[in-house]
Amino acid sequence: MHSTDRGLTPGRRRSTAVAALVAATAVLAACSSSGSGSGGSGSGGAADGGTVTLRIGTFGSFGYDNETGAKLYAEYESLHPNIKIVESNVADGQKYWDTLKLRLSRDSGLADIQAVEVGYIAEATGPALAGKWVDLGKTGGADLAGFLDWKTKQATTADGKVVGLGTDIGPMAICYNKDLFAAAGLPTDRAQVGALWAGSWDKFLDTGRAYRSKAPEGTAFHDSASGLFNAVVASEPVQYADAKGELDYRNSPGVQKAWSIATAAATGGITAKLRQFDEKGTWNAGFKNTKFATVACPSWMTGIIKDQAGPENQGKWDIAPAPVAGNWGGSFLAVPKSGAHAEEAAKLAAWLTAPAQHAKVFAVNGNIPSSRSTLTSAAVQDAKLPFFGDAPVGRIYSEAAAGIRPVPISRWDGQVKTFLTDNGILDIEQRGTDPAQAWDNVRKLIDDKIAK
């Protein structure tokens, strides 16, 4: 470069010096503030005047808050005047977990209670992180017998520590668009629709082929082959892990079945070739523009459909039982051991996940509870969703929940699922890759990315 800095005038020189000073101060301030910031936010629960502030970190929608939720924080605070609760919520579940992992590894910046999704619970109970949590079987007084057995088992470490208390579960159904079904000459009554494919995903494909032969212009039977893959895997007794909880997707009959169903759908023109939760919103827009007739529908999906389809589609969607019952999603509350108020936090977690609170959250937010008594209670059994033409969601989903079998999970499940769907199924669906070639690609990807 040309050295032009030699001929600075005195005025320029002074202003340069001032600028340098300002910059130096700013840099120093930035350094020091970031230092104290990360150190200070560690405990977060400074006890002043006897009150304890408990922080709870969540993602998505748990339905506890005082604004649009069940106002559980306000209720707990009035029961325990010395407790104050602050929730910090993140929308994206994957980013939430990535950050949480980093903070756990440093024992810094953690909330007193942290929510954990089922896709990551095996990692949370695995050797690297198991020691970071409070044993909620011993602390906080939670009644573990009240939960569904398999739910608690998922959050139990090898040596019997319970690191998470169940919030909701994701029993699965199929949501379908009645107008499109009628236009394609299919029945629209939910019992008849359920009978079309009861018991077998192959029948679901057959229904898709029947739909395709008379499909209204510009629509497809199912939204995404990846969604179908996830739905089939969710209904299988063997998924990505073997009985010991070790990753073994290659020999899993469940994965093989899901792969063949999903690739048949992808190559057979049954799907709209969309990616679920696509950040560009193409999938979201598909609800509003009526691009597909069915969506695999775990209980938490009903809220998404309601929001994305919008009020103008009220009453057009309905819910039918899935071909095979299964569980897709659901979460836990866990208490990091390093928190300053672990004891109080464990009590709050136990209270939030007790049957009475499960029922209140379900009434407001529709999350299907993971406690046995609430699932069979009248409040859940009689619940209806107006958006879905007053479909008896409570009965449909609690029946699906009764059919859920506990499944061994490995700590790599979430990651392997992403590779299989995003780099396998979607590659076939959108780029026309040969299924055998796509399977080979996925296998290499998993071998490469999941460190041995």
Added chain:
Amino acid sequence: MPPPSRATADGRPPSDPPPDPPRAAGGPKNTRREPPGRRSIRHRWDQRAAPYVFVAPFFLCFAAFGLFPLVYTAWLSLHRVELGGAAEWRGLDNYTGLWDSEFFWNALANTFTIGVLSTVPQLLLALGLAQLINREVRGRGFLRVAVLAPYATSIAAATLVFAQLFNSDYGLINTALGLVGFDPVDWESSKWPAQIAISVIVTWRWTGYNALIYLAAMQAVPRDLYEAAELDGASRWRQFVSVTVPSIRPTILFTIVVSTIGATQLFGEPMLFGGSLGVSGGSGNQFQTLSLLMYEKGWVTGALGQASAIAWVMLLLLLLAGALRAVAVRTRRRKG
């Protein structure tokens, strides 16, 4: 392509002007009537130490955010480290693993092709643009600001807008192509269209920045060279090729180096262009760059050791490019 400050990520400090040398003891001292003693000692210390105190913030921050990460990453790259777990010595396994990984070679090839597709048109356009603004055009001031506007736009905003333009289903570009009679292009899922689309975003963002650098260099070219060329009957094009370009050759080399660094680190554009598939660079890794692969290894699968190895390979590649450039310059000088 990127501002020079980005180079600090590689452990190279940006080429700041050197601090003012301490003033010679002669000048201001003589004008004051103070007895020599403690005060003057303090004064001398002040004069000696002050420059270092002033530059210290930069070097302290550089040590914390530049040097330490560099060394720590090197240490990590020799271990198997899982996020949150303990490190386990692996020697050079992470590096040999990269050599055997087709995903690494794919990412390296993508980084190279996107780099060429974006850098070459970018610098040529910038050169032409600078030549245009360098001439006496009305509203030059406005043009210069306008040229720099894309550079001031955030990567995220620009990429999201371009992703909409390039949308295969309802994007403006496919609509326009359809009007002319072309079939819609799969701008995201097909390999070359996706790489071209990303290169367009990079080119759009950095052309103006490079044009301004060229412009500054062009204005330093002595006018009499052009007068002499004109007397010899050289056309404008001839003047551009034979006078302008040779005169600003050091600047062109500088922009090539900076652009190469930027291209090697390309991350934000493909990440955001790919939407939910951004980190893996599309469903078939068709536009996964080295930075994206590093991010995927480190933060998605939690293999920090392998990610660190990729970071070091990227640094070594840049050092290699720098060495090649130095050799080229030296041989040219010897010839000249």
